[in-house]
Amino acid sequence: MSPSSRPDDRLASVFRFATELVAWIATPWALASRSVPLAVLSVVVLIGLPTLLSTPGDKRNVIVAVPGPVTIALVLVQLAAAVVAAWVAWPAFAAVPVTVLAAITVVLELPRWRWLASR
Template sequence: MPSTPRPDDRAASAFRFATELVAWVATPWALAPHSVPLAVLSVVVLIGLPTVFSTPGDKRNVIVAVPGAVTIVLVAVQLVAAVVAAWVAWHVVAAALVTVLAAVTVVLELPRWRWLAAR
């Protein structure tokens, strides 16, 4: 099976990073009123898992190699966390904007996800 090159995802990566930032801020914001340790743990999980687990060829530095499907799931967790936490913690207008950001991110991520799914 010939190896297909990784798709250019510069635009997608900007949207993906913006959504990750929202997840890193909104998730602990939504959880803190209920449990500060859980809020801290959410940040450790949201930042730590994608840092440690990655698909070879998708990142330069791979600490623990995982199949592409795992990387897709990790991105999806970030997207869901951003949207759900925004709706829980923030004003409806901000939450709606986060939802649009996440939807655009999904559309832009599709070529990369297809590539990752084949790995």
């Protein structure tokens, strides 16, 4: 793989999507008892920002182009939201697997993040 070519992240994308899905569910769940508008806003942010902002070459359709580190930060926000919200909203037997899922995602994302960091 040349330094400019995007790494194959098919496996990482499965784990990344699974973690995003958890974030989309757990975050509003954790926030709903405190503020329903905040719970709704969390979903808008967690889904909307990564849809709107992307690094050229990382996705086919780029609406608003951002540098690679912004894309990395968006993924980290999703991962953190999934883990923190799972621990706040759910019992440990559900939060532990989410934490493991996020950790595996980080490891699998590293080649993509190295590539994105150069963008």
